Amino acid sequence: MKSIKIKADNLNVYYGEKQALFDVSMYMEEKQVTALIGPSGCGKSTFIRCLNRMNDVIDICKVQGKIEIDGNNIYAPSMQVEQLRERVGMVFQKPNPFPKSIFENVAYGPRIHGIAENKSDLEEIVVNSLKKAALFDEVKDRLNDAGTGLSGGQQQRLCIARAISVNPDIILMDEPCSALDPIATARIEELMGELKTEYTIIIVTHSMQQAARVSSRTGFFHLGKLVEVDKTETIFSNPSDQRTQDYITGRFG
């Protein structure tokens, strides 16, 4: 068994009066892809946004319970959220490059964290990040062009490059392919296969095939509860819960 990177313990999340997550407990293994599946509104996005505390942005959101990354509770008062997000990168559903140049998009993270010592350092980080995101060859001649001028798939890979530019341990992907065509999706999935040698990846997806293709473990969420989490083969071939069975066979969701 691989070592455990993230461990959620009895996580409850509320949006105002409404409870969005009920007693979720699960762990995620280091340098593996963990997929979270489930019907819309089941809480899988809420859960992944707890892992880098993006939910802090929402005023009415309240989180109870514990999430440990490498044994440290990220909801402890001593945890600084900016530092956490440096270690836990995130890629969003809709590609959201900054309305700046491709270079600036990737250079922004290292710059604010003071990772690069000088200009050539920064350039090296940008080039490496773009290479790791399998985007460099396509944009190497136009690093000063606007990032928003790229195609959807390229924009999403730019966002992945932006996420890995600050050298995180973990990359969260919240339905990264839902706005992309099948070819761009295939490229991102291929990329995930490469990235998992270096990073722990958590992916929320609507596509069960995608979960089956890219992940080693899969969690199934339903109505805010984690119904089942297990090895991906087990979930898709021999789930232990009837609801999982119904969902993966397409009876609902």
Place this chain on the structure above:
Amino acid sequence: MTDRIEQRINSLNKRLNSEKRFRIYCIGAMSFALAWVLILFLNIFSSGYSAFYRTVIQVDVPFLNLIEDTTQFSEMSSEDINNLSMYSFSKKAIYGLFPDIEEKKDKKMLIRLFSIEFEQEIREFLKSNKSNINETETIYLTASDDVDQVNKGNYPRDLDEDKRRIKDIQLLFFDDLVDRGLVSYEFNLPFLMRGDSREPELAGVGGSIVGSLFTILVVLILSFPIGIFAAIYLEEFAPKNRVTDFIEININNLAAVPSIVFGLLGLGIILNTFGLPRSTPLVGGIVLSLMTLPTIIIATRASLRAVPPSIREGALAVGATKMQAVMHHVVPVAMPGALTGTIIGLAQALGETAPLLLIGMVAFVVDVPQTPLDASASLPVQVYLWSESAERGYVEKTSATIMMLLGFLILMNLAAVLIRRKFETKW
């Protein structure tokens, strides 16, 4: 079957006809509005353009009569020239136009063809050309307002003499001068450079232009940073609760407060309590800032709100602090909108009159202000002041001032459009 098809065609025709009617209504409404704007512009332009040139009369001034040797002028300082007594000398130079006149009454009438500052104009000519004054110099002296208006055709000559400000004998003099080719037009530069005056031919908008510019500068310096920061705080940082709701409602209300109320506030607090100098662009600017702030805040908040939240999330997700996310990514995108709002707010402030009346910027100020702490008029107040004056000359000057004001407003709105076009983020 054919009945049904016919029915359909009928109903379609009805719909198309009503669409045609609707379009005609819309075009009609637009044309009506446009016609009024056109009438306004035509009216102002036709009565105002003549203020941009003025009538001057050529007079030969025999400087040799003032001094034995005209080269001596070059050794005199401006002070010395100011001390020269030139009044009767200048009058004699003007009498030289009609050497045959003997009667004192007629001479007085002749002098009145000129602006009362004729002596001063000759002195100024002497000062600026003192190094090479000939024995006799031809100087273009400003004609009096009555002559100016007659020359421009704005003044009826066929009224009874006792109903006219300009007398028959003066018209005789004038017509003779015209025949001799001594009367001419020139561009009215003094109108753009000078301050207000009791004499229409000497009054200028320079003072009120500078006053308006100082006022707008004060408004810009005060309300732009305050407005932008307030908007950023309210939109990005403030918690959404009763207090911020209350603030928001009040800012929106503030935008609808009649401007004269701000004038009362300025009178009561800024002048009386804080004792800042009356009638100055500084106070005017402070009062107008209060009025402009809500406009800027509302416009800036709207453009901040238009920035997609995904940009903020993108920045936060790489570990930016909230302030970094806002200042590095949200504000630059929102800036063109904020600037546009600011310029439109400034344009509003530029045309505002009522609050300035209350804080004393309605005073008669002759000097062009040098700093925002000097008493001054402003363009809209100048319009108000001149529109009340009886002399003919102020009619064209009122319209000309409105033209300047409209010119500045059009320029500012143009700047707003250009800024928006140039810096708008393309997605």
